Amino acid sequence: MQNLGIQVLFQGTNFLRLLEGLWVSLRLAVISMALSVVLGIFLGMRMNSKKKWVQAVCRIYLEIVRIMPQLVLLFLVYFGAAKHLGINLSGEASAIIVFTFWGTAEMGDLVRSALISIPKHQYESGYALGMTQKQVFFRIIIPQTIRRLLPSMMNLLTRMVKTTSLVVRIGVVEVVKVGKQIIDASRFTTPSAAFWVYGMIFLLYFAVCFPFSRAAAVLERKLRD
Amino acid sequence: MDIEFIRENSPFYVEAAFLTARIALIGILLSAGIGFVCCIIRELRVPVLKQITAAYIELSRNTPLLVQLFFLYFGLPRIGIVLSSEACAIIGLAFLGGSYMAEAFRSGLEAVPKSQTESAMSLGMKRMQIFFRIILPQAVATSVPVFCANVIFLIKETSVFSAVALADLVFVAKDLIGISYRTDEALLMLVAAYLVLLLPVSVLCSLIERRVRYAEFGNTGIVSGN
Numbered sequence: 001m002q003n004l005g006i007q008v009l010f011q012g013t014n015f016l017r018l019l020e021g022l023w024v025s026l027r028l029a030v031i032s033m034a035l036s037v038v039l040g041i042f043l044g045m046r047m048n049s050k051k052k053w054v055q056a057v058c059r060i061y062l063e064i065v066r067i068m069p070q071l072v073l074l075f076l077v078y079f080g081a082a083k084h085l086g087i088n089l090s091g092e093a094s095a096i097i098v099f100t101f102w103g104t105a106e107m108g109d110l111v112r113s114a115l116i117s118i119p120k121h122q123y124e125s126g127y128a129l130g131m132t133q134k135q136v137f138f139r140i141i142i143p144q145t146i147r148r149l150l151p152s153m154m155n156l157l158t159r160m161v162k163t164t165s166l167v168v169r170i171g172v173v174e175v176v177k178v179g180k181q182i183i184d185a186s187r188f189t190t191p192s193a194a195f196w197v198y199g200m201i202f203l204l205y206f207a208v209c210f211p212f213s214r215a216a217a218v219l220e221r222k223l224r225d
Numbered sequence: 226m227d228i229e230f231i232r233e234n235s236p237f238y239v240e241a242a243f244l245t246a247r248i249a250l251i252g253i254l255l256s257a258g259i260g261f262v263c264c265i266i267r268e269l270r271v272p273v274l275k276q277i278t279a280a281y282i283e284l285s286r287n288t289p290l291l292v293q294l295f296f297l298y299f300g301l302p303r304i305g306i307v308l309s310s311e312a313c314a315i316i317g318l319a320f321l322g323g324s325y326m327a328e329a330f331r332s333g334l335e336a337v338p339k340s341q342t343e344s345a346m347s348l349g350m351k352r353m354q355i356f357f358r359i360i361l362p363q364a365v366a367t368s369v370p371v372f373c374a375n376v377i378f379l380i381k382e383t384s385v386f387s388a389v390a391l392a393d394l395v396f397v398a399k400d401l402i403g404i405s406y407r408t409d410e411a412l413l414m415l416v417a418a419y420l421v422l423l424l425p426v427s428v429l430c431s432l433i434e435r436r437v438r439y440a441e442f443g444n445t446g447i448v449s450g451n
Contacts, residue, residue, distance in 0.1 A: 005303075066377065067423045068416065069384035071395055076412055083408045158287065165289035166385065169395075176295065183299075195303040198296040202288055209287035 005192035009200055014182050018197075021178035022204050025164040028092060028172075032099035033160050037153070039100065040107020047112040058108070065105035071166050073098045078170040091172035099160060106156055114148045115141070147223065154216035158209040165205070175201055230410050234401060238418050241397045246422060248311065248391075249380045252318030256379065257372075259319060260326025267327070268334060268356065278327070285324040291385045293317050298389040310391040317389075318379060325375045333368025334360060369437045373430035380423055394418050 009015055047058045078094040081087055089097070118141055126136035168176040179197040186193045263278045285293075297313045308316065337360050345355040387396035394415055401411040 067427055068419060069381040071384040072415055072419055079402060079408045080412055162289040165291045192303040195300040198300040202292050202296050205288045205292055206284060210283060213287055
């Protein structure tokens with residue numbers, strides 16, 4: 001009985017379809033991540049600003065992102081925007097907006113703490129050598145910051161990939177949705193399909209995220225030495 | 226905005242908020258327990274169990290809760306294990322949270338300087354004594370910020386429970402949107418409910434963090450969690 005069940009994964013194009021579904025969520029994650037990194041770097045540089053109002057705005061932004069579940073934000077954009085702004089956002093578009101909004105805050109905070117962790121004498125030595133502010137920033141500070149940022153950026157990427165599984169709740173056809181379709185199609189031929197399909201999706205996510213979190217751990221260890 | 230509508234339907238949200246809070250509380254307590262046990266197993270290098278915990282931590286950290294829940298709720302009944310939505314939610318949250326908590330405690334343990342162990346050894350303490358009397362108390366204090374971040378993260382994660390037919394806040398909101406088309410009111414109440422649930426936790430966490438910072442030994446860098 002169960003030996004028959006696992007075959008559902010390899011019937012016809014089922015497995016390919018699952019992979020295609022996975023690609024949909026991965027694409028969303030990669031696009032949002034790329035946008036978040038760019039915007040987050042700018043945000044992170046602003047967050048150390050001495051201006052009170054800039055600090056306040058950043059603080060409120062971070063707190064909103066920290067408190068609101070991503071699914072709630074997705075609902076707000078997906079259902080709210082359609083009604084209020086009259087734009088009919090597709091599930092994918094709302095997902096990218098929300099994940100970028102969330103990722104930018106996370107990335108900004110990472111950049112901020114990385115910038116703080118650079119010792120002050122690095123700036124001072126740069127100036128003492130007669131470098132301009134721009135030179136100090138781009139030649140001395142940024143390269144060191146990137147080294148410190150890499151592990152946490154990779155962790156953020158795996159979180160982004162994991163979080164994109166939520167988009168099935170706003171009607172994007174991704175891996176979980178494809179899995180459901182396969183299960184529904186083979187409901188009568190293979191009743192145990194749900195076990196194998198969801199098990200497979202579980203492993204697929206693991207296969208995607210594991211290398212990144214491993215790499216992050218290795219990099220972190222390397223940087224410490 | 227229809228105040229009457231909000232007043233009429235807020236009881237549903239209150240009920241759902243209590244459900245979310247209850248499951249989150251049970252899930253977090255279980256996670257902390259699992260995390261603590263995993264961490265001790267790894268620290269004391271118990272053979273076999275050590276490998277199992279390592280595999281568990283990697284598996285749970287690298288997969289989304291939603292997929293874990295789907296597997297528990299739709300997958301397992303197919304091989305004869307039927308769980309209620311609530312059981313699924315609690316097991317899923319504990320499965321996910323356990324590894325995050327284990328990592329939080331581990332980062333705390335790693336932050337305790339080696340000189341502490343060495344000093345204790347030179348005083349003639351045994352391995353168990355060193356762990357439970359010297360290392361653990363200091364580690365618990367340092368892991369509090371990550372622990373707090375995890376608590377907030379886990380409460381947020383409860384929002385996916387509606388996927389396994391649990392009548393949580395998101396479920397109620399989606400239901401209301403479907404029944405009445407009052408998107409604004411339903412979403413506003415959803416946001417308000419999460420604010421009421423999480424804002425106090427967030428404030429409490431930052432207060433606790435400020436307090437335990439005094440307990441740290443030296444100046445330790447803490448890697449932020451979740």
